[in-house]
Amino acid sequence: MATFPRFFVVSVVVFSCFGVTAYGALFSSIQKTLLLNSSPSQGQVLQAGEEQVTITWSLNKSYPTGTDSNYKIVKVKLCYAPVSQVDRGWRKSNDNLEKDKTCQFNVVTIPYKPSNNNFTWTIEKDVPTATYFIRAYVYDYAGEVVAYGQTTDAHKKTNLFKITAITGRHVTMDICAACFSAFSVVSLVGFYYAEKKMAKSTQQ
Numbered sequence: 311m312a313t314f315p316r317f318f319v320v321s322v323v324v325f326s327c328f329g330v331t332a333y334g335a336l337f338s339s340i341q342k343t344l345l346l347n348s349s350p351s352q353g354q355v356l357q358a359g360e361e362q363v364t365i366t367w368s369l370n371k372s373y374p375t376g377t378d379s380n381y382k383i384v385k386v387k388l389c390y391a392p393v394s395q396v397d398r399g400w401r402k403s404n405d406n407l408e409k410d411k412t413c414q415f416n417v418v419t420i421p422y423k424p425s426n427n428n429f430t431w432t433i434e435k436d437v438p439t440a441t442y443f444i445r446a447y448v449y450d451y452a453g454e455v456v457a458y459g460q461t462t463d464a465h466k467k468t469n470l471f472k473i474t475a476i477t478g479r480h481v482t483m484d485i486c487a488a489c490f491s492a493f494s495v496v497s498l499v500g501f502y503y504a505e506k507k508m509a510k511s512t513q514q
């Protein structure tokens with residue numbers, strides 16, 4: 311092996327190891343210190359773009375005082391339940407949070423406080439039909455993920471809810487409505503001029 315390629319290979323290996331240890335926080339290594347609740351009942355079906363989810367959270371007081379001294383930011387996310395991840399690589403869970411695709415929708419990013427947190431989220435229009443739960447990640451002052459909380463249990467079986475996407479029919483109806491309003495404006499203008507012209511010709 312020539313000097314250059316060997317150096318190159320060694321650098322790649324060194325940097326990728328460094329990359330994994332430095333940036334790949336593992337889900338299994340962060341503490342579940344937040345207690346999180348969401349408004350939908352188990353199995354409830356909600357319409358994207360219309361209905362709302364209220365999320366409340368607080369620090370689990372069973373942890374020793376000072377556990378949250380380095381907590382800075384909370385990021386609340388909407389996450390796919392296992393039933394909606396089957397055969398879908400693009401939604402796959404990964405213990406390395408850099409690669410994890412479980413929680414793809416941001417609900418809110420908000421400064422940390424230990425209690426009295428609640429947020430009402432109108433489900434965004436681009437959320438696809440699936441089964442979901444809510445998870446919140448806690449970031450420290452260095453920007454690292456250090457803790458979390460979630461509305462479901464460790465097996466992601468309880469407190470799951472469903473969201474129904476805005477269907478093609480909704481979109482078609484929106485387009486039709488837009489066309490009709492454009493048409494009505496055009497015809498209004500048309501009638502106005504036709505009438506004006508008629509008035510003019512009757513005057514003459």
Ligand SMILES: *[C@@H]1O[C@H](CO)[C@@H](O)[C@H](O)[C@H]1NC(C)=O
Nearest residue numbers: 342343344345370371372373
């Ligand atoms: C709070 O944390 C303790 C210690 O980890 C745990 O045993 C307990 O189940 C948690 N409480 C709730 C309501 O999850």
